Amino acid sequence: MDRREPSLHTEVRTVRMVRSWITEVNWPLREGPHSPAGRDVAVDEQTAADYAVRYCTSLLASGFVERVYWWQMVARGYGLVVPEDGGLRRRPAFHALRTLSAPPAPS
DSSP, rough: OOOOOOOOOHHHOOOOOOOOOEEEEEOBBBTTSSOOOOOOOOOOHHHHHHHHHHHHHHHHHHSSEEEEEEOSSBBBBTTTTEEEEEEEEEOOHHHHHHHHSSSSOOO
């Protein structure tokens, strides 16, 4: 019986990896009773921005996730933008995710 190691060619199998889309992600803010998870997990706006960047970079770097969508864009308590004084204010998470999703600067 031949006990030689099989060639790399015979051992490599082609695997088609399907990457997921994360379609609803957010983090509750301390500004009011808008979180079904309760105030125990609510954070300030800057911490939410930090979490958003960490979460998205972890997901995208894993290779298993193709896209991440924030839910909801405009909302009190968890939106990237909040209605305020008759207008809209972009929260720190909005700016952080905009920077994260920007194409790299030409070198």
